[in-house]
Amino acid sequence: MQLNAEYPIRTENLSKMYVKDKYALNNINIKIKKGVITGFLGPNGAGKTTTIKLLLGLLKPTSGSSYIFEELVKTEKAWIKKYIGYLPEFPKFPGYLTPNELLKIYGNLLGMDKRELYARIDELLNIVELEDVKNKKMKTFSKGMLQRIGIASALLNSPPLYILDEPTSGLDIYGQQLIKNIIKDLNSKGNTIFMSSHLLKEVQEICSDVIILNKGKVIWSGTIDELTHANLNINVSISVNNIDDAIKLLKGQDFIKNIEKNGNYINVFIENKEMVPDIANILVKNNFKIYEIKIESLNIEDAVLNILKGDNNEN
Amino acid sequence: MKIDNLFIKKLKAILLYDFYKNLRSLRILISFILVFAIGLILVYLYGDLFKKNSYVLELSVLYLGNTNIIPLLLGSLLTMDAISIEFEKGTFITLFSKPITKRFYYFGKLLSSILYLLMEILIFILTVFLISTAIFGNQSDVEISLLMLLGSIFVISFFAIFTFSISSMIKNSIASFFITFGLWLALDIGIGLYSYYKGFSTWMFLVPLFGESIIPYAIKQAYLYPNSTFKYYIYNSGMTNIQFLTLIIGVNIIYIILLLLAGYFVFLKSDIKEQ
Numbered sequence: 001m002q003l004n005a006e007y008p009i010r011t012e013n014l015s016k017m018y019v020k021d022k023y024a025l026n027n028i029n030i031k032i033k034k035g036v037i038t039g040f041l042g043p044n045g046a047g048k049t050t051t052i053k054l055l056l057g058l059l060k061p062t063s064g065s066s067y068i069f070e071e072l073v074k075t076e077k078a079w080i081k082k083y084i085g086y087l088p089e090f091p092k093f094p095g096y097l098t099p100n101e102l103l104k105i106y107g108n109l110l111g112m113d114k115r116e117l118y119a120r121i122d123e124l125l126n127i128v129e130l131e132d133v134k135n136k137k138m139k140t141f142s143k144g145m146l147q148r149i150g151i152a153s154a155l156l157n158s159p160p161l162y163i164l165d166e167p168t169s170g171l172d173i174y175g176q177q178l179i180k181n182i183i184k185d186l187n188s189k190g191n192t193i194f195m196s197s198h199l200l201k202e203v204q205e206i207c208s209d210v211i212i213l214n215k216g217k218v219i220w221s222g223t224i225d226e227l228t229h230a231n232l233n234i235n236v237s238i239s240v241n242n243i244d245d246a247i248k249l250l251k252g253q254d255f256i257k258n259i260e261k262n263g264n265y266i267n268v269f270i271e272n273k274e275m276v277p278d279i280a281n282i283l284v285k286n287n288f289k290i291y292e293i294k295i296e297s298l299n300i301e302d303a304v305l306n307i308l309k310g311d312n313n314e315n
Numbered sequence: 316m317k318i319d320n321l322f323i324k325k326l327k328a329i330l331l332y333d334f335y336k337n338l339r340s341l342r343i344l345i346s347f348i349l350v351f352a353i354g355l356i357l358v359y360l361y362g363d364l365f366k367k368n369s370y371v372l373e374l375s376v377l378y379l380g381n382t383n384i385i386p387l388l389l390g391s392l393l394t395m396d397a398i399s400i401e402f403e404k405g406t407f408i409t410l411f412s413k414p415i416t417k418r419f420y421y422f423g424k425l426l427s428s429i430l431y432l433l434m435e436i437l438i439f440i441l442t443v444f445l446i447s448t449a450i451f452g453n454q455s456d457v458e459i460s461l462l463m464l465l466g467s468i469f470v471i472s473f474f475a476i477f478t479f480s481i482s483s484m485i486k487n488s489i490a491s492f493f494i495t496f497g498l499w500l501a502l503d504i505g506i507g508l509y510s511y512y513k514g515f516s517t518w519m520f521l522v523p524l525f526g527e528s529i530i531p532y533a534i535k536q537a538y539l540y541p542n543s544t545f546k547y548y549i550y551n552s553g554m555t556n557i558q559f560l561t562l563i564i565g566v567n568i569i570y571i572i573l574l575l576l577a578g579y580f581v582f583l584k585s586d587i588k589e590q
Binding site: 056058059060075076078079080081082084086088090091092093094095096097101104105106108109110111112137150153 | 320321324325327328329331332335336339340404405406408409411412413414415416417418419586
């Protein structure tokens with residue numbers, strides 16, 4: 001176990017088949033940088049949760065291997081999980097237990113000192129704002145409350161690595177903000193966070209790196225900046241007189257990636273905002289009257305969709 | 316397996332985890348109350364017949380272990396969901412995200428179930444002991460009842476382990492109970508009919524879920540008359556009481572080991588995923 005490993009999570013040709021000849025995960029190679037929040041994206045059924053379960057040793061790979069702090073993950077090496085704070089998507093806990101009892105049991109499994117454990121439970125229930133219900137049985141808890149208990153459970157022994165599967169799912173806006181702040185705080189302390197999410201804006205807000213999975217394969221990985229620069233366009237909507245002639249004129253320009261008519265507007269796709277004055281100049285020089293120019297940056301959702309569409313078209 | 320402070324903490328955790336489940340389960344509570352109530356009614360009805368405290372105890376012990384329906388109610392209903400509940404409710408993911416091996420989980424849950432059973436039996440026997448002492452006064456020969464009690468605990472544990480092993484293989488609580496119940500019923504009826512026409516044979520007492528019920532009685536016979544021939548109604552084993560007891564206990568221990576190993580290896584090889 002190398003807690004200072006450059007990549008706290010690493011996989012080598014990791015594959016999983018649930019059904020014969022049908023890969024849920026096919027030869028994936030990922031490296032998660034230390035001290036970084038990495039977003040794990042992909043459509044439903046892409047293999048995100050399978051990857052996470054393989055990293056935790058909950059599932060056995062069909063082939064390939066995964067490493068946590070350079071330690072080969074195996075089902076029987078349960079001790080590795082002491083270094084991982086895991087939050088599953090829709091965490092479920094025994095309804096007959098109270099949060100206090102549950103966290104004490106988990107603390108004992110983690111080998112925590114009694115005094116340290118009790119103090120930590122109080123602290124965490126305070127952070128996730130559930131101290132009022134710490135002695136109530138969890139069978140009456142809402143999805144959001146269980147998600148918060150899940151966060152408290154993941155943070156219990158302050159591990160250096162966190163694997164979070166859809167950490168804000170089932171939470172209201174306030175709960176989402178609370179969890180995002182906790183994640184940012186964890187990262188500011190040098191911890192590594194690997195999180196899957198459907199909420200791309202959330203990923204854009206808190207992640208530095210991104211891995212995109214589709215149909216069990218990694219189809220893109222890099223930083224958020226790389227993702228936006230490589231895959232995002234600027235959409236300029238222009239209102240002019242004589243739209244059809246203006247489109248003909250602009251179609252001949254090399255720096256314009258695409259152009260289309262959209263009602264009373266022309267949508268022009270370019271790589272960066274600095275090209276907008278050039279478009280305006282061309283139109284003015286050719287005696288067009290410009291009534292309005294709207295500049296719109298396509299967001300991460302468009303970028304990820306572009307990548308997924310590209311991958312689906314290739315297949 | 317290294318026994319250190321961490322081991323003790325983990326054991327405590329898994330014992331508590333399961334203990335809370337059993338303690339707060341309505342099914343387990345009802346089955347215990349039922350067994351408890353019927354037991355006390357029996358004591359009330361037949362206790363006066365014997366007029367001796369030790370016989371009342373003995374009757375209670377036989378009630379626990381000699382009927383097979385009680386081991387089914389106490390043992391099988393307790394362990395039917397010991398392993399499978401986590402998979403049925405989806406709570407296994409959060410539990411197994413903590414440093415716990417499948418081996419520790421499996422044997423920890425088993426130990427917890429057996430300890431819970433002992434607690435239930437102890438409560439019942441202590442109650443009977445206190446009531447009967449209050450009514451009939453102090454008696455001798457209590458040690459016979461206590462020895463027979465060990466036999467009854469063995470029988471109840473056998474049913475508990477049987478269902479526990481099935482449950483860990485198929486990870487379905489209801490099916491585990493009904494497999495045990497169905498087998499028990501089929502064997503009881505089948506062997507009952509066979510013995511009606513052909514009489515008892517030694518092999519019948521070696522059939523799992525049927526033969527164990529003789530253990531408390533066999534213990535009493537082996538304790539009182541070790542070298543006499545073991546007889547049960549018209550059945551004559553041709554063995555001494557000690558030999559018969561050793562055979563039946565030995566065979567059942569082998570069954571227990573095989574059942575536990577089968578359950579363990581199937582559980583070990585399976586992925587930790589929803590059912």
